[in-house]
Amino acid sequence: MAGDTLAPAKINLFLHVGAPGADGYHPICSLMVFADAGDRVTLHEGDALAVKVRGPFAGQLTGEGDNLVLRAARALLAEARGPQVPKAFILDKRLPVAAGLGGGSSDAGAALRLMREDMTPRLDDAELEAVAARLGADGAACLWGRPVVAEGRGERLSPAPGLPILEAVLVNPGVSVSTPAVYGAFDAASVFGDVEPPTLPEAFESVEEVAGWLATTRNDLEAAAVALAPEIGDVLATLSDEPEALIARMSGSGATCFALCQSEVEAETLAERIMAMKPDWWVQRCRLGGPWT
């Protein structure tokens, strides 16, 4: 049986990061939402487990064997009870790689959801989530693509408060930043954040209210990422200067930043102006919320 699905971009609306534990991993508290834009993963029967990558960012992925789509597929097959039909994937890579958008984790999540459809017997949601969590800290959150507050290393999920759909613009200056390198620079600065979950309103009435509340939160990795890739500072300064941007902040470990806007028209205006100003930057207007799949 064939199928295809969106692997949505993940945005950390805030990301609070504490001091690392003995294993080197950091406790976090993050409000994650998902975009109606992302990669596309297609599954069909094949002679052998394989992935073909195409799309604008295919060239940034080397080594088919390391692709998170295949790592996810292998991890799921290891859990399968009974013989399974070989799967072939097509990955349309529309998100920049190592960009703070959780693209690899979201691709893995999409592959797991698609494969589970065809399994007999099927793994349940908790079993699928356990497989996703083993693939990376963002794995569990990116499996379902619904707004969540993530704690622990990122695997402890609770439902996010009622958020309106958020009109947004994503901007990446064309630099890849490695997540371990950003956490390393964060440690070197020794300025650790408080990861007690902030008091979240039960619901937000408007995007202005969301932006106002987010201004009381942070992305603790921003300074470390800007130190490694000063272009991120240019993106944040450029977005912050624009009247349509209610708030501008980096997502995850960067380099992609987001701006929230009051309406779709304002987001489109902002996206077009940034594209005209900075033709080399990746600019994507989108809506944040989820699930979109």
Ligand SMILES: C[C@](O)(CO)[C@H](O)COP(=O)(O)OP(=O)(O)OC[C@H]1O[C@@H](n2ccc(N)nc2=O)[C@H](O)[C@@H]1O
């Ligand atoms: C930056 C975030 O994307 C925010 O959502 C995540 O914290 C990172 O998620 P991820 O890319 O899925 O992370 P992984 O692939 O599991 O880990 C990459 C590296 O990030 C660091 N890492 C990750 C998560 C965490 N809570 N603490 C860490 O220190 C570790 O050095 C690890 O080797």
Ligand SMILES: Nc1ncnc2c1ncn2[C@@H]1O[C@H](COP(=O)(O)OP(=O)(O)OP(=O)(O)O)[C@@H](O)[C@H]1O
């Ligand atoms: N399908 C995939 N898509 C993206 N990256 C992949 C994929 N498979 C393997 N990778 C590898 O995973 C690493 C992280 O890529 P990804 O795009 O998920 O980063 P990210 O957006 O910064 O993630 P996060 O926000 O979770 O830190 C890259 O070094 C990349 O080579």
